[in-house]
Amino acid sequence: MASVTWLPFELHPEAPPQGIPRDVYFGRARSERIQSHLQSIADSVGLTMRQRDVIINSRRALGAAEFARERGKFDDMHRALFRAHWEGTGKLEDVGDLVRIGSSVGLDAAELREAIEEDRYAESIDENRRLATSVGIDAIPAHIFARRFLVMGAQPYEIFKEVAEKISSPE
Numbered sequence: 001m002a003s004v005t006w007l008p009f010e011l012h013p014e015a016p017p018q019g020i021p022r023d024v025y026f027g028r029a030r031s032e033r034i035q036s037h038l039q040s041i042a043d044s045v046g047l048t049m050r051q052r053d054v055i056i057n058s059r060r061a062l063g064a065a066e067f068a069r070e071r072g073k074f075d076d077m078h079r080a081l082f083r084a085h086w087e088g089t090g091k092l093e094d095v096g097d098l099v100r101i102g103s104s105v106g107l108d109a110a111e112l113r114e115a116i117e118e119d120r121y122a123e124s125i126d127e128n129r130r131l132a133t134s135v136g137i138d139a140i141p142a143h144i145f146a147r148r149f150l151v152m153g154a155q156p157y158e159i160f161k162e163v164a165e166k167i168s169s170p171e
Contacts (some may be wrong), residue, residue: 006078008062008125009132011140012055017093020056026055041154042086048087059125061085061092064102066121067112076105 013018015125022031035051042049049053068077080101084090090097095116102112115121130144139152146167151159 006065006074007128007132008066008121009137009140009142010059010062010125010129012056012057013059013129015055015057017057017060019052019056019093022051022053022055026170041156045157047086047088052088053086056091056093058092059119059122060095060098060116062125063116063119063121064098064112066124067115068102068105071107073105073107075127077107079103080105 017124022035025031026034038049038051049094054077063083065074065077068074079091081090084097084101085092090101092098095113098116098120099109103109132138132161134142137152141152143151145163149163149166151163
């Protein structure tokens with residue numbers, strides 16, 4: 001049986017905590033193309049994706065997820081963070097929202113706030129980014145299958161199916 005390990009990757013470390021307007025970062029035309037592409041993929045699989053008008057700095061959210069990992073609640077926190085971001089119910093750059101999200105999955109609010117505010121997981125987040133960059137990862141999501149195949153960015157289901165078939169077929 002295959003296992004999945006989610007690792008933190010800070011996509012926009014250059015973004016300040018309050019974010020950068022999408023149109024400023026990408027330019028209006030590219031921003032609209034990206035949004036359209038993501039929305040078409042989301043629609044094709046029934047996902048809700050409300051695009052925010054800013055590129056966020058995800059460092060605080062990644063730290064909150066690492067805190068949850070240490071406490072055996074990573075999967076729940078991971079799902080809750082994705083829902084909050086893509087369904088528009090939370091701002092992942094906001095410490096208060098992260099603490100609220102973490103509390104909703106059973107994490108201690110005061111401990112989580114402290115971990116986020118002191119940037120406790122900075123070294124791990126930075127090291128994972130260095131490792132990812134060293135193997136050519138510069139986008140999210142990025143999936144490595146069987147240590148041989150890299151699939152980056154939002155891709156249609158068929159791409160993942162093809163990779164799974166390659167992995168499962170005899171060489």
